Amino acid sequence: MSGHTDMVLVDENGMRIDGRTEEQHRPIKIEAGVLNNADGSAYVEIGKNKVLAAVYGPRECHPRHLQNPQKAIVQCKYNMQAFSVSDRKRPGPDRRSIEISKIISEALEKVVLTELYPRASIDVYIEILQANAGTRCAGLTAASVALADAGIPMRDIVPAIAAGKADGHVLLDLNKEEDNYGQADVPIAIIPSTDEIVLLQMDGNMTREEFDHAIDLAVNACHEVHDIQVDALKRRYSKPAQEESE
Amino acid sequence: MERRNARQTREIVVPGEVLDGTGMKPGENAYVQDGKVRASVMGVRNVFQNTVGVIPLRGCYMPTSGDTVIGIIVDIGPSNWLVDICAPYPAPLHVNEVPWKVEFGDTSRYLGMGNVVLLKVLSVDESKKIQVTMKDSGLRRIQGGRLVKISHSKVSRVIGKSGSMISMLKNMTDCRITVGQNGMIWIDGDDENADVAVQAIKMIEAQAQAGNLTDRVKEFIESKLPQSEEEEYEEGEE
Numbered sequence: 001m002s003g004h005t006d007m008v009l010v011d012e013n014g015m016r017i018d019g020r021t022e023e024q025h026r027p028i029k030i031e032a033g034v035l036n037n038a039d040g041s042a043y044v045e046i047g048k049n050k051v052l053a054a055v056y057g058p059r060e061c062h063p064r065h066l067q068n069p070q071k072a073i074v075q076c077k078y079n080m081q082a083f084s085v086s087d088r089k090r091p092g093p094d095r096r097s098i099e100i101s102k103i104i105s106e107a108l109e110k111v112v113l114t115e116l117y118p119r120a121s122i123d124v125y126i127e128i129l130q131a132n133a134g135t136r137c138a139g140l141t142a143a144s145v146a147l148a149d150a151g152i153p154m155r156d157i158v159p160a161i162a163a164g165k166a167d168g169h170v171l172l173d174l175n176k177e178e179d180n181y182g183q184a185d186v187p188i189a190i191i192p193s194t195d196e197i198v199l200l201q202m203d204g205n206m207t208r209e210e211f212d213h214a215i216d217l218a219v220n221a222c223h224e225v226h227d228i229q230v231d232a233l234k235r236r237y238s239k240p241a242q243e244e245s246e
Numbered sequence: 247m248e249r250r251n252a253r254q255t256r257e258i259v260v261p262g263e264v265l266d267g268t269g270m271k272p273g274e275n276a277y278v279q280d281g282k283v284r285a286s287v288m289g290v291r292n293v294f295q296n297t298v299g300v301i302p303l304r305g306c307y308m309p310t311s312g313d314t315v316i317g318i319i320v321d322i323g324p325s326n327w328l329v330d331i332c333a334p335y336p337a338p339l340h341v342n343e344v345p346w347k348v349e350f351g352d353t354s355r356y357l358g359m360g361n362v363v364l365l366k367v368l369s370v371d372e373s374k375k376i377q378v379t380m381k382d383s384g385l386r387r388i389q390g391g392r393l394v395k396i397s398h399s400k401v402s403r404v405i406g407k408s409g410s411m412i413s414m415l416k417n418m419t420d421c422r423i424t425v426g427q428n429g430m431i432w433i434d435g436d437d438e439n440a441d442v443a444v445q446a447i448k449m450i451e452a453q454a455q456a457g458n459l460t461d462r463v464k465e466f467i468e469s470k471l472p473q474s475e476e477e478e479y480e481e482g483e484e
Contacts, residue, residue: 111261118374148260150305153305155277155286
């Protein structure tokens, strides 16, 4: 957002540096149930982002003072590995990861049927193995697949994707260069069945028209991400059935 | 019994997926939004009369009153024990709910840490406070044998239609088997037989989605225990 570059992020044909058009997201790969010891898990690749999410619970809430006698709480921990970025990231929670943990757990709390499990806690762990802009969206995308994989009752699966502005163009799913040298970044997560927004942030500057356009782009893309999430979950259970029929 | 599973295709649904938009009622693990019934967990779509619900594929055990469960004592208080029954909540077993007369503070003489007990869920209230009891026929402290933990959603497969699977397991392996609703299974028998029973149960858990499971498990046990009674009987016929 702050840096300056001579790089042409969007050329005269509307092509971006990684060969995408303005309205194209990076290739997405999702796999559900990759970990044995967690109750639910998912692995997500969005472009060069690699994210692992694991879910435990619902289980007894510790520390006790966080318990809510009416509903379960969703505790999320977003963590970047030291090797996830090109300069080593100093391990441990920092201001940024605490913020992301908070917004992701709030987004997930909106879809999980927390009132079914009073006093319990649902723990979500998100590990960023490799980062290339848009990890909070990738993390939330992975976390919601992991929650569904853990068999936790929820209204819907939450997809998330960012839109933004670079070189004066409104772009979908910014990569690292576009994020660093662009003018704005708007991550969005929605509930696909109702199009409710459960996460919306904005970093940088945009006009009202550009913002509306960015939201439209991201909401449409969220539905595409959602289809990939659903496919990943169904694939997990259709595999043994295929082997059986063979 | 063979093909009844196949009467409808086993359709896997994920949370948020529309189960029905034509006015059916929401069953288990389903909710209504804008007149459409949607799934709330990942599982298999299940239609029963005019309700549509989801049979979950995974998920944690939620006790309901009347369930028979196997638990492990994890804490001892002066007038109760805390039992881990693989639920999200602790299950206290009060001294009034055991078949012995226990004096205050004398609880550890009867049940110690790590002891395994067969219990019944007495009640689960609105705030999910659980009460369990050991005062019923057959409920007791379990000694000897071995414990197997499986996912609670696979328990119905281990038991089978009207107990077909479990009775076959018991007969063929000659083991005493008790299945708790929470996914804890206790097996007691000869080492060799019990080994096979454990493997068979693990196999049921792994292949729970597959059809014709009873026959496959039967085949499996026959291959492992050729000297089992049924086999001998068949040989005798020949």
